[in-house]
Amino acid sequence: MKIKFSRKAGVISIIVAVAVFAVGGIILDRVHENRFTVEKLPDGVENPEAETAQRPDTKPESETEPEIETEPDGRININTADAAALATLDGIGESTAQRIVEFRQKNGEFMTVEELMRVNGIGEKKFDAIKDKICVK
Numbered sequence: 001m002k003i004k005f006s007r008k009a010g011v012i013s014i015i016v017a018v019a020v021f022a023v024g025g026i027i028l029d030r031v032h033e034n035r036f037t038v039e040k041l042p043d044g045v046e047n048p049e050a051e052t053a054q055r056p057d058t059k060p061e062s063e064t065e066p067e068i069e070t071e072p073d074g075r076i077n078i079n080t081a082d083a084a085a086l087a088t089l090d091g092i093g094e095s096t097a098q099r100i101v102e103f104r105q106k107n108g109e110f111m112t113v114e115e116l117m118r119v120n121g122i123g124e125k126k127f128d129a130i131k132d133k134i135c136v137k
Contacts, residue, residue, distance in 0.1 A: 075135040078116060079109040089130045096121045110136045 069085065070076055076085055078100065086097035096119070103119045110116060113134050117127050 071135055071137070073135075075133055077137050078113065078134050079104065079136050089133055091126045091129050092122075112136060 069081065076089065078086070083094065083097040083101050086092055086100050087094050089097075092100075099121060100116070100119050104110065107118075113131055113136055114127070116122055116134070117124065
C-alpha cells in the first residue's frame with residue numbers, strides 16, 4: 001500500500017518530526033541534568049542566559065598562557081627556563097627554544113648570555129634583540 005501526502009501534509013509531517021526530536025532532546029537533557037555544574041556568576045551579571053559560555057575577558061583553560069618564571073627584574077634565566085618560556089623571546093620560535101634546552105643539557109649551563117650564540121640559529125642579530133631580556137645565574 002502506498003501513501004501519498006499532499007504538499008501541505010508533507011510540510012506538516014516534517015514540522016511534527018522536528019518537534020518530536022526537539023521534545024526528545026529536552027527529555028534527554030532532563031535525564032542527564034545531574035551532569036550540569038553550578039558556577040557562581042561574577043557580581044554584576046544579571047542575566048546569565050545572555051552570557052556566553054566563555055566570557056570575553058577570559059580565555060578557556062586550554063588557551064591560557066603558562067606562568068613563565070622570570071627573575072625579579074623580569075629577565076628570563078636561560079639556564080633554568082624551559083622551551084615554552086624561551087619561545088616567548090622575540091625571534092625565538094619553538095624549535096630554536098628546544099635547541100637551546102638541548103644545548104644546555106648537552107654542554108651544561110651557560111656561563112654568559114653571549115654563549116647563547118653558540119646555539120644553532122642564534123646569531124648576533126637575534127642575540128642583540130633579546131640580550132636585555134635574558135640572564136644567567
